Amino acid sequence: MSDLSEFDSVENILKKLGRDDHDKVSRILFGKDTHKIEVPEDVQKLSSQHQIEIVSCGFDCKEEQLRSPKIVRVGIFQHQHPVPTSTPIKETREAAFKLAGQAIELAAKSRVNIFCFQEAWSNLSICRLLFCTREKITWCEYAESAEDGPTTMYLAELAKQYNMVIISPILERDHIHGETIWNTAVVIDNHGDYIGKHRKNHIPRVGDFNESTYYFEGNTGHPVFETEFGKIAINICYGRHHPLNWLAFGINGAEIVFNPSATVGELSEPLWGIEARNAAIANGYFTCAINRVGTEHFENAFTSGDGKPAHKDFGHFYGSSYVAAPNGSRSPGLPRTKNAILIAEMDLNLCRQVKDHWGFQMTQRLEMYAELLNKAIKPDFTPQIIKKK
Ligand SMILES: NC(=O)NCCC(=O)O
Secondary structure, eight states, rough: OOOOOOOOHHHHHTSSHHHHHHHHHHHHOOOSBBBBBOOOHHHHHHHHTTTTTEEEEEEEOOOSSSOOOOOOEEEEEOOOOOSOTTHHHHHHHHHHHHHHHHHHHHHTTTOOOOOOOOOTTOOOOOOIISSSSSSOOOGGOBBOTTSSHHHHHHHHHHHHHOOOOOEEEEEEEETTTTEEEEEEEEETTSSSSSEEEEEEEEOOTTTTOOOGGGGOOOSOOOOOEETTTEEEEEEOOGGOOOHHHHHEEEEEHOOOOEEEEEBHHHHHHHHHHHHHHHHHHTTTTEEEEOOOEOOOOEEEEEEESSOOOOEEOOOOHHHHHHHHOSOOBBBOOSSSSSOEEEEEEEETTHHHHHHHHHOOTTTOOOHHHHHHHHOOOOOOOOOOOOOOO
C-alpha cells in the first residue's frame, strides 16, 4: 500500500557516488564505521518469504581490562498496514499478530535479545483513530489493557519462547481510572512477564496529529526498566523533540532508549536523522528510532484546521528506522517504503567509555539548569535579558 513513487532510501542514493566520495561523505554523515553482522542464509530466505527486509550492523567498542563486554542484540521492526483501513478490528488485529509473529521469529533466529515495535503497532488503523480524523466511534475499541490485554498476552508467549525482551507500544485502556485511553509502551521481559509500562509524555498538536483528542500527556515519569540485557527506556514519538525528555531517561540510568514513532515525511523527515542521534551523543546511551511505513487511505475526508483542503490520506510514513551510538556513529537507515527489521549489536560498555572521553555528564551543570527551570515555571518569572542602558 506504500506509494511506489517514494524513493527507497538515502543510503541507496549515496551509493551512486563513486567509492571514494561515498566513503568521505559517509564518514561525516554516519560517523565511525559500523561492522558487518552476518545474517544466516536460512534467515535471509525466511525474510524474503515474509517480505521483511533485514539490515544488520555492529557498533565497535574497546575491550576493557576490568569489565567484561556487555554485548546485546537489538531488533527494531518497522512495517506498514497489512490490511485496508476499512478492515474490521478483529481481522486487523489478527493480521497484525501474524505479521508480528513472523518478524519476531526472524529476530529470534538472528539472536536478538531486545525487540521493539513502532508506535501503537497493533492498533494498525492508528491513523484513522489517533492521528488525523478525530473520529472515535468503533476505533476506540482498539484500546486494551497494558497488563493483560490481547497484545500483551500474545507477545508474552513469544517473549518466553524466544528468551527475548519485547517492547510493545499500544493504545492502552486504563480500566481502573475511568476507562481512559493512553498512548503506552509495554515492557515484557524474556521470561514472558509483564514488567511495566511507560505512557507518552508529550502529545502532538501539529499538522494532522490530532492525538490530544484521544488521550492526555502521560503520568508515568521517566522509568528505566532493568532487564537481563541492559537498562532500557522508551521515549514515544513526539517526545523526541524534547531534549529534557531524553535527558530524564539518561539521569535515571538508561543504556538504550527506544523511540517508537509514527510520523510523515512532509512534517518531520529532515529532523528524523538528527534528534535521536543527538540524544545518544548528549546522554551517553544508545538510541533506537523506529518509524512506520506506507500511506493509508480513509473513507471520510478530514481537516486539521490548518487551511488545507479536506483530504483522505495522511501522507507518507517514511520508515528510515535507525540506531545511534553514544559516540555519534549510526547504523544505516531501514528503507523508506518497506517492512524491515534492523538488527544492531552493541556493547553497552561503550556508554561509559564515551562519558569518560567527552565528559558531557561531568560538565553537565544540572544544578545551574535546575535553578533556572525552577524560576522559569513561576508566574512571576522575569527572563534574564540585558539591555543597553
Ligand atoms: N505520533 C506522533 O507523535 N507524531 C508526531 C509527529 C512527529 O513528532 O513527527
